[in-house]
Amino acid sequence: MYRIRFHGRGGQGMKTASRLLGTAFFLAGYQVQDAPRYGAERRGAPIFAFVRAAKAAIFERGIIREPDLVVVADDSLVPVPMAGVLQGADPHTVMLLNTGESAETWRHRLNYPGTLLTLPAEAAERAELRFVGATCAGAAARLLGVIPRETLAAALHQELAAHGEAVVQRNLDQALAAFDAMAEHAGCVGEGAAVGLDRAPAPAWVELPVDPADAAAAAIHAGATSVEVRTGLWRILRPVIDYARCNRCWWVCSEFCPDSAIKVVDGRPEIDYDHCKGCMICVAQCPPHAIAAVPERQFSEAKA
Amino acid sequence: MTRALITGNQAAAWGARLARAEYVPAFPITPQTEIIETLAKWIDHGAMDCRMVMLESEHSMITAAGAAAATGVRVFTATSSQGLMYAMEMLYSVPGMRAPLVLVNVSRGLQTPLTLEPDHNDVLAARDSGFLQIHCATCQEVLDQTLIAYRLAEHHKVRLPVLVNLDGFYLSFTREPVEIPEPAAVDRFLPGYDAETTRFHAGEPVSQGVAVLGSSPYSYFRYEDHLAALQGLPAYEAIAAEFAAQFGRDYAPVELYRSDDAEFALFMIGSFATKAKDAVDRMREAGWRVGLVRPRLLRPYPDAALRRALAGKRGVAVVDQNLSLGKGGILHSELASVLYGQPDAPPILASFIGGLGGRDIGPEEFFEMIRIVRQAAETGITPPPRLLFTENELREVRKMQAIAHVERKEAAK
Known part of the structure; x- marks a missing residue:
């Protein structure tokens, strides 16, 4: 059975990527199971999606613990513990990373045990935000080596048809470019084995102690947590205020911000980038169009 | 017949569509919402001849479902978790009306603490309500059992509402290959609803859910509902056998x-x-x-x-x-x-x-x-x-508790 895990941020199209690959497998004659996994759905939050494919019926369900292929659409997720990008990766696991840095850098940084590949520069460059899902699915299809190019195209048509021909074409260009770019690694991902008794150590179950009621009640006793969590790290796009255009209306952007991340100080709006998740609602609402959406990557590159 | 990759939620919606449900009272809740979104789209595009109404709560939703079923139309509705809890009073009220309908529950754990992922405490809280219960393990089963559920609910010896359960996430949001039968084939298995005496129409007044003060009549009516539920077992076996003969998929009890x-x-x-x-x-x-x-x-x-x-x-x-x-x-x-x-x-x-x-x-x-x-x-x-x-896992929880403990000290300052 093939077990593939896609990691990305809410809004990057990982659910779409998993469905593109799932449908491609399905059209190639496989039994398939694909599903996204997330908490309360939020743009920018770490999410993952998975695909299982096999020639026989699939009985496994839920999280993939031992992936054959891990696709990471956003390298900023690697160090985020809750994203669990590296979970279950072993020497047979291929990791495909969308990153501006080299595969060598990441291999060394992570001491990665298996094959670590990056989306080739031209594909990565073309993997504009809106198409990164298609790019990842295209590259993954080639790495698996069992999905023909035209089957990938047919799957993409089927999955995205509702969005119109133009959207299909642009995604198709990205997906096929990524498919072609991974030619030299075609088929490098193998099917993992089932977890049999021979490699399943007994679970370390525990007896739960009887804890006092105030510890065992699921309660948070202060509002400190939301401040401590830097949700600004979820941002893919950054809202940037052009104060020359801002007409000091003092309330529209701050009122619409669902995260209370815009404060008005002396009639001037200020964005708290530690907690702005990049939903871009302020960009859409600002009456004089004084807020621009700038890809976060530009800021990290500028810093570097 | 079409074989397609669809989610458990879409499979439930296909069940309602192929059953030609005529009325869908609805209220959104994760992880069930995709079912009513799918039905709403089909109704909007004319693929389904059906009336959908958004109610203001699940309590009203089940009330509307029961009342509509009492008029003799085929009713479909769906909920999950806290929504099922909120509907609980009516879940126990509707079966005694002996008006059949199908309710899909997408299992999700109950609070406290709050979660989105599945377990069966929600559906098992409805265990004693008089809704018959069918539990599914695959997306294919969700579609097929929704069809079987209508036959079971409308069986003249049963005439009780039926709840079809699927697990949140593990089925609701998971796509699997599903055979979607041809409408004509489903029509042969599940013809239009013959409401028999269940006819609550304008000009033909009926008082539903009347009071029977004094314990003997109450015992009688409750036990009759129980006997009807027991009739559901041979009825289900016969219906499942018929389904297997026609569609080749066996759903023994x-x-x-x-x-x-x-x-x-x-x-x-x-x-x-x-x-x-x-x-x-x-x-x-x-x-x-x-x-x-x-x-x-x-x-x-x-x-x-x-x-x-x-x-x-x-x-x-x-x-x-x-x-x-x-x-x-x-x-x-x-x-x-x-x-x-x-x-x-x-x-x-x-x-x-x-x-x-x-x-x-x-x-x-x-x-x-x-x-x-x-x-x-x-x-x-x-x-x-x-x-x-x-x-x-315990170590992980201890870590969370340690943070909450620090916060408590902070809050006390």
């Missing part, structure tokens, strides 16, 4: 997987049971004689089929994805009640609580459960109930 010659059995409901099948295959490879017994029908309870399935087994591991606080696993005590005193009942009936709030159950845990039951069969001593929860 109890699914048996490699259990005929098994010495030990896993016993569970819902989608996690397919994980158990995988574990059974692995244990068979190692020479262990293990099988799976999965009731699809939970109300009415298939007593005889379960006794037959487990007769002569040396031990059973009951995996409850639910918890009756202060008692334990609900499936475990229900199964014990039908096996107790039977001459060839398995001597060991071990209770495991797992998969609460969607917690995964790993293959190594299925292996360990069977190891424990095998050992118990040797010693003749039933092991105490066991929560599937590891040292690592």
